[in-house]
Amino acid sequence: MKARVTVTLKTGVLDPQGKAIEGALHSLGIEGVASVRQGKVFDIEVVGDDAEAAKAALAAASEKLLANTVVENYRVEIL
Amino acid sequence: MKAAIVLFPGSNREGDAFRALKQAGADASIVWHDDHDLPAKTDLVVLPGGFSYGDYLRCGAIAGRAKIMDAVRAHAARGGFVLGICNGFQILCESGLLPGVLMRNRDLRFVCKRQFLRVERNDTVFTSAYKKHQAIDVAIAHGEGNYEAHEETIRELEDQGRVAFRYCNADAVVGGAANPNGSTNDIAGIYSEKLNVLGMMPHPENLIDPLVGGIDGRGLFASLVAA
Numbered sequence: 001m002k003a004r005v006t007v008t009l010k011t012g013v014l015d016p017q018g019k020a021i022e023g024a025l026h027s028l029g030i031e032g033v034a035s036v037r038q039g040k041v042f043d044i045e046v047v048g049d050d051a052e053a054a055k056a057a058l059a060a061a062s063e064k065l066l067a068n069t070v071v072e073n074y075r076v077e078i079l
Numbered sequence: 080m081k082a083a084i085v086l087f088p089g090s091n092r093e094g095d096a097f098r099a100l101k102q103a104g105a106d107a108s109i110v111w112h113d114d115h116d117l118p119a120k121t122d123l124v125v126l127p128g129g130f131s132y133g134d135y136l137r138c139g140a141i142a143g144r145a146k147i148m149d150a151v152r153a154h155a156a157r158g159g160f161v162l163g164i165c166n167g168f169q170i171l172c173e174s175g176l177l178p179g180v181l182m183r184n185r186d187l188r189f190v191c192k193r194q195f196l197r198v199e200r201n202d203t204v205f206t207s208a209y210k211k212h213q214a215i216d217v218a219i220a221h222g223e224g225n226y227e228a229h230e231e232t233i234r235e236l237e238d239q240g241r242v243a244f245r246y247c248n249a250d251a252v253v254g255g256a257a258n259p260n261g262s263t264n265d266i267a268g269i270y271s272e273k274l275n276v277l278g279m280m281p282h283p284e285n286l287i288d289p290l291v292g293g294i295d296g297r298g299l300f301a302s303l304v305a306a
Contacts, residue, residue, distance in 0.1 A: 013182075013227070014182065014185070014225075014227075014261070016183050016184070016185060016186070016187050017183060017187065020187055064144070065136070065140065065141075065144060066136070068137055068140070068173065068180055070178075070179065070180045070227075070228065070229070071180050071182065071227065
């Protein structure tokens with residue numbers, strides 16, 4: 001079973017990397033970009049087919065390691 | 080003073096910390112991160128600078144969850160001294176021993192230069208050899224030193240006098256252009272609630288020898304040895 005954990009910065013946390021990417025997109029002439037926030041995606045192969053158990057395990061993984069919940073949010077999806 | 084310097088894969092300032100501690104008269108040793116225990120009768124644990132685990136995931140995130148960190152947490156809970164420098168500060172924040180997080184520098188650049196710090200208080204085991212509000216000349220070398228925390232955490236740190244050092248100029252004037260990374264309230268280092276854990280981005284261990292241009296870093300190690 002495939003799962004995906006997406007980690008993003010919380011609203012209000014300064015994201016200088018996102019800002020730099022935003023500036024680069026503007027300088028490339030790509031139109032319609034209002035703002036960019038950079039995050040991380042973890043594609044995880046889960047053993048077994050219990051979606052609920054996998055979600056709980058990955059939520060624990062996010063809390064313990066994948067996200068720093070002081071400044072980041074996370075989302076777990078079973079694909 | 081018996082000091083244990085924890086070596087993680089990717090640490091690179093353990094030798095500097097070792098030299099500074101030795102010079103101050105401490106009995107220092109280097110401990111591997113995969114060990115479960117600290118050497119018996121350790122007074123001080125030092126988490127040195129570097130790029131533990133290549134800064135993968137987040138700076139200090141993986142080291143903060145290494146086996147030895149359970150022993151470091153227990154040592155801190157007993158009132159033992161812990162000093163985290165640069166990557167060591169990032170590890171302390173990731174391990175939950177200190178609040179907040181070190182984010183990417185405001186202007187995205189890695190900064191490597193001499194830097195003045197204002198000593199916020201001199202009644203702790205780490206700073207007794209300095210004067211209060213003295214400007215000390217040390218070094219910084221980091222890409223992620225921008226200290227951030229919840230508003231209430233910042234307020235708590237300020238109210239409880241837990242800011243150890245702030246970025247300043249040679250005249251001890253804090254902030255403005257003297258802040259190299261955008262850190263909240265110009266914070267360069269913070270203490271734990273009981274003042275026995277100190278995390279700081281700058282490198283006092285690099286300014287202990289007149290050969291490299293300054294000895295203002297000595298005070299921190301002298302304070303610890305005198306504690």
